[in-house]
Amino acid sequence: MGAGHAHRLYRHGHSPVHALPPHTKLAAAFAFVVVVVSTPREAVWAFGLYAVLLAAVAYRARVPAGFLLKRLLIEVPFVAFAVLMPFVAEGERVDVLGLSLSVNGLWGAWNVLAKGTLGVAASVLLAATTELRELLLGLQRLRLPPLLVQIASFMIRYGDVITDEMRRMRIARESRGFEARGVRHWGVLAKSAGALFIRSYERGERVHLAMVSRGYAGSMPVIDEVTASRAQWSYALALPCAALVVCLLGWTL
Amino acid sequence: MSTDSIPASLEVSGLAFAYPDGHQALFGVDFAVGRGERVALLGPNGAGKTTLVLHLNGILSGGTGTVTVAGLPVGRKHMAEIRQKVGIVFQDPDDQLFMPTVREDVAFGPAAAGLKGAALQERVRTALEQVGMADFADRPPHHLSFGQRRRVAVATVLAMEPEILVLDEPSSNLDPASRRELADILRALDVTVLMVTHDLPYALELCPRSLILSDGVIAADGPTGDVLSDDALMRAHRLELPFGFDPKSVTTSGR
Amino acid sequence: MHVPDGFIDAPTSAVTGVVAAGAIAVSLRGARRELDERTAPLAGLVAAFIFAVQMLNFPVAAGTSGHLLGGALAAILVGPYTGVLCVSVVLLMQGILFADGGLTALGVNITDMAIVTTVVSYAVFRGLLAVLPRGRRSVTVASFVAALVSVPAAAVAFTLIYAVGGTTDVALGKVATAMIGVHVLIGIGEAAITALTVGAVVAVRPDLVHGARGLRQELKLRVHGELVDAPAAAAPAAARTSRRTLWITGLVTSLVLAGFVSFYASANPDGLEKVAHDHGIDRKTEDHASADSPLADYGVKDVSDARLSGGLAGVIGVGVTVVAGSAIFWAVRRRRTQDVSPTGTEI
Numbered sequence: 001m002g003a004g005h006a007h008r009l010y011r012h013g014h015s016p017v018h019a020l021p022p023h024t025k026l027a028a029a030f031a032f033v034v035v036v037v038s039t040p041r042e043a044v045w046a047f048g049l050y051a052v053l054l055a056a057v058a059y060r061a062r063v064p065a066g067f068l069l070k071r072l073l074i075e076v077p078f079v080a081f082a083v084l085m086p087f088v089a090e091g092e093r094v095d096v097l098g099l100s101l102s103v104n105g106l107w108g109a110w111n112v113l114a115k116g117t118l119g120v121a122a123s124v125l126l127a128a129t130t131e132l133r134e135l136l137l138g139l140q141r142l143r144l145p146p147l148l149v150q151i152a153s154f155m156i157r158y159g160d161v162i163t164d165e166m167r168r169m170r171i172a173r174e175s176r177g178f179e180a181r182g183v184r185h186w187g188v189l190a191k192s193a194g195a196l197f198i199r200s201y202e203r204g205e206r207v208h209l210a211m212v213s214r215g216y217a218g219s220m221p222v223i224d225e226v227t228a229s230r231a232q233w234s235y236a237l238a239l240p241c242a243a244l245v246v247c248l249l250g251w252t253l
Numbered sequence: 254m255s256t257d258s259i260p261a262s263l264e265v266s267g268l269a270f271a272y273p274d275g276h277q278a279l280f281g282v283d284f285a286v287g288r289g290e291r292v293a294l295l296g297p298n299g300a301g302k303t304t305l306v307l308h309l310n311g312i313l314s315g316g317t318g319t320v321t322v323a324g325l326p327v328g329r330k331h332m333a334e335i336r337q338k339v340g341i342v343f344q345d346p347d348d349q350l351f352m353p354t355v356r357e358d359v360a361f362g363p364a365a366a367g368l369k370g371a372a373l374q375e376r377v378r379t380a381l382e383q384v385g386m387a388d389f390a391d392r393p394p395h396h397l398s399f400g401q402r403r404r405v406a407v408a409t410v411l412a413m414e415p416e417i418l419v420l421d422e423p424s425s426n427l428d429p430a431s432r433r434e435l436a437d438i439l440r441a442l443d444v445t446v447l448m449v450t451h452d453l454p455y456a457l458e459l460c461p462r463s464l465i466l467s468d469g470v471i472a473a474d475g476p477t478g479d480v481l482s483d484d485a486l487m488r489a490h491r492l493e494l495p496f497g498f499d500p501k502s503v504t505t506s507g508r
Numbered sequence: 509m510h511v512p513d514g515f516i517d518a519p520t521s522a523v524t525g526v527v528a529a530g531a532i533a534v535s536l537r538g539a540r541r542e543l544d545e546r547t548a549p550l551a552g553l554v555a556a557f558i559f560a561v562q563m564l565n566f567p568v569a570a571g572t573s574g575h576l577l578g579g580a581l582a583a584i585l586v587g588p589y590t591g592v593l594c595v596s597v598v599l600l601m602q603g604i605l606f607a608d609g610g611l612t613a614l615g616v617n618i619t620d621m622a623i624v625t626t627v628v629s630y631a632v633f634r635g636l637l638a639v640l641p642r643g644r645r646s647v648t649v650a651s652f653v654a655a656l657v658s659v660p661a662a663a664v665a666f667t668l669i670y671a672v673g674g675t676t677d678v679a680l681g682k683v684a685t686a687m688i689g690v691h692v693l694i695g696i697g698e699a700a701i702t703a704l705t706v707g708a709v710v711a712v713r714p715d716l717v718h719g720a721r722g723l724r725q726e727l728k729l730r731v732h733g734e735l736v737d738a739p740a741a742a743a744p745a746a747a748r749t750s751r752r753t754l755w756i757t758g759l760v761t762s763l764v765l766a767g768f769v770s771f772y773a774s775a776n777p778d779g780l781e782k783v784a785h786d787h788g789i790d791r792k793t794e795d796h797a798s799a800d801s802p803l804a805d806y807g808v809k810d811v812s813d814a815r816l817s818g819g820l821a822g823v824i825g826v827g828v829t830v831v832a833g834s835a836i837f838w839a840v841r842r843r844r845t846q847d848v849s850p851t852g853t854e855i
Contacts, residue, residue, distance in 0.1 A: 132353070133353045133354060133393075136353065153352075153353055154351065156353065157351060157352070157353055157393075157394075157395070158347075158351075160395050161347055161395060203347075203348060206343065206345065206348040207348050207351045209307070209312060209343070209348075210341075210343050210348050210349045210351065211351060211361075212312060212336070213310055213312065213336060213339075213340075213341045213343075214336065214340075214361055214362035214365060214409065214410070214413065215333060215336050215337060215362055215365035215366055215413075216361075216365055217333075217365070221360075221361065221364030221365045222364070223352075223356075223357045223360045223361070223364050223373070224357065
């Protein structure tokens with residue numbers, strides 16, 4: 001593994017999708033989801049085509065279907081929500097297996113399920129083919145405020161450090177025979193959380209000292225610049241463009 | 254020890270400082286470190302060592318006295334230059350390594366000073382080679398061992414080509430092998446070193462000269478072997494040698 | 509609860525996106541004013557803290573546990589501007605890295621969970637502090653109320669967004685009842701944890717609590733100089749404060765619970781608790797707080813034992829929320845359908 005700064009959703013590879021500059025991928029994924037969300041829900045076939053498009057991308061990126069499907073599980077809570085919609089929604093009702101369901105609610109459930117699933121799939125594909133560091137560079141390139149990108153990169157850098165501190169505090173608690181069992185123990189847990197905050201904040205101050213010591217004066221120097229050629233842009237934007245065609249067909253047909 | 258012909262790397266005179274809450278940490282510190290010297294700054298906890306270090310590149314100021322780095326007074330006027338000349342390696346490498354990858358972290362200082370492109374990459378490569386970490390350039394810091402992180406932290410400062418390298422407890426939390434590797438690296442460097450430490454054998458191994466900072470003043474200044482062998486002096490300043498360690502029995506190569 | 513894509517229609521998502529962008533722009537300026545060039549490292553570390561503390565499990569009853577959302581905590585500890593930034597960054601990263609919350613719904617999620625919670629809780633907090641007598645206990649009490657209000661406030665905001673751009677026309681009253689009702693319950697947990705955590709920080713480093721800055725001056729005079737004495741003086745006070753906090757927390761919680769639980773009797777809490785209990789034990793054995801990193805944590809849930817840990821955790825969390833809300837709706841609706849059933853079958 002050449003790059004260790006991969007998160008769990010990242011899947012190392014050398015596919016053409018992996019090789020695309022991060023900001024083109026971010027833009028493409030975002031545009032794709034926007035198009036999907038704007039599609040009328042009655043155009044059921046359109047969502048099928050979107051799924052085919054994503055499957056094609058997954059194939060090019062050599063992301064196996066099993067991997068993708070497993071990651072989709074993050075959506076499960078909303079499936080539960082969607083399932084309830086036909087019961088809850090207003091309007092005309094139909095009887096299915098003895099249950100009175102709202103037609104509108106059924107459409108609503110379909111809408112949320114289809115669009116939500118496609119959205120999650122697109123995000124998962126993006127995350128699976130882009131390294132953390134690249135994502136940050138991509139966000140920076142897409143003109144996200146630099147300060148916001150800096151905050152995000154500090155969060156990523158120190159997320160592990162702080163979670164590790166939290167884990168050590170838990171081990172220390174448990175080593176002394178403490179195990180949180182109920183509301184009675186919230187005080188102790190909250191004290192840990194408070195201590196964690198103090199440690200985090202103080203570390204922030206020390207990090208700032210270390211930065212100032214190396215000449216930081218409020219703005220991060222640009223060390224890496226990501227650039228994309230026109231070919232790379234057109235390659236990345238093929239996905240949302242194809243989706244847009246489907247969407248327009250969905251509105252006209 | 255310091256030579257008179259070239260300006261000393263570091264000159265501190267009459268430095269006194271009190272924190273805003275009234276706690277006074279430094280009571281008139283005087284010393285000089287000549288170019289190319291390796292000096293250990295020893296002292297018990299709470300002696301004001303960290304406070305002193307933070308004065309060397311102007312992070313703390315507002316007391317009396319002066320700090321001069323290679324002839325430049327530390328102050329608002331030359332701050333950027335001073336911070337480039339004084340490279341501080343902090344105790345916890347996790348604080349020092351704040352960028353997502355080793356390469357970017359090492360590049361941070363020189364890039365902040367305006368270096369770009371190939372020159373920047375070259376500087377980063379050289380610094381990482383000096384500490385033997387060139388193969389780890391694209392790793393995120395938190396995937397390295399503690400010893401490796403400490404070495405990268407040294408590289409981040411070396412990349413700025415400092416006049417003087419200030420190390421805060423460089424040997425803390427290192428296993429014996431990493432300790433030795435770091436010592437080898439430091440010995441091979443051609444820069445002035447001021448090493449703040451509790452680790453007396455390490456000071457003896459690396460630094461021909463030692464200062465003792467105690468209660469906010471320099472209490473002793475001399476060859477490390479002599480300072481460590483002076484039992485009364487050591488006891489007076491809460492400094493203790495490890496069990497069974499006799500500084501007189503160690504032959505130091507010096508530089 | 510992170511809103512997925514397709515839940516809110518495109519125009520409304522766009523508008524909330526603009527709102528979120530505007531609020532972030534204001535916060536960036538505000539945070540810079542408060543922290544100057546320390547903004548990036550400090551806000552970044554606080555964001556990492558919020559991210560980590562969201563994974564700290566607070567056991568409720570055998571098997572079930574809750575966790576902090578963190579909006580109110582961030583606002584009180586680091587101020588509203590930095591708080592908005594931190595929570596927004598956490599949401600942004602969750603959306604991009606973990607597909608947690610839709611990309612087009614980022615505006616909705618940030619408006620709802622980052623902006624509304626922090627602003628409301630901070631306003632309530634400052635308002636209460638102005639009224640209450642100066643002292644640490646007031647800070648804790650104000651934190652409790654602020655966090656308690658912030659969660660249903662977010663639910664109200666969500667309901668409003670839903671009213672404008674919801675893709676399914678569920679009667680607003682129902683959405684509101686379900687969302688707000690359930691979130692009041694969640695809010696109690698959030699409030700207790702937030703108050704306890706703020707109390708713990710105030711006891712040790714009151715100077716770090718943005719919302720208690722007025723308090724700091726007073727304390728500073730008392731502990732002037734003598735760094736050695738300060739922790740010793742603070743320690744017994746801390747113990748006292750937290751015990752009292754526990755008492756107050758317990759009292760308020762039981763009062764509010766008594767009110768709400770009786771109201772929610774129709775939701776059959778016993779049955780719910782049992783289900784949560786059965787599944788909760790499965791989840792507990794996963795012990796995901798011990799996973800080695802936050803990034804790994806999401807992964808662990810999804811990869812190794814996705815069905816058990818990831819799926820069930822989510823289903824139980826949101827599922828309980830939804831079931832509780834919809835059960836009331838069912839009870840209400842059944843009564844109504846009985847009234848109108850004859851006409852219903854004719855059509």
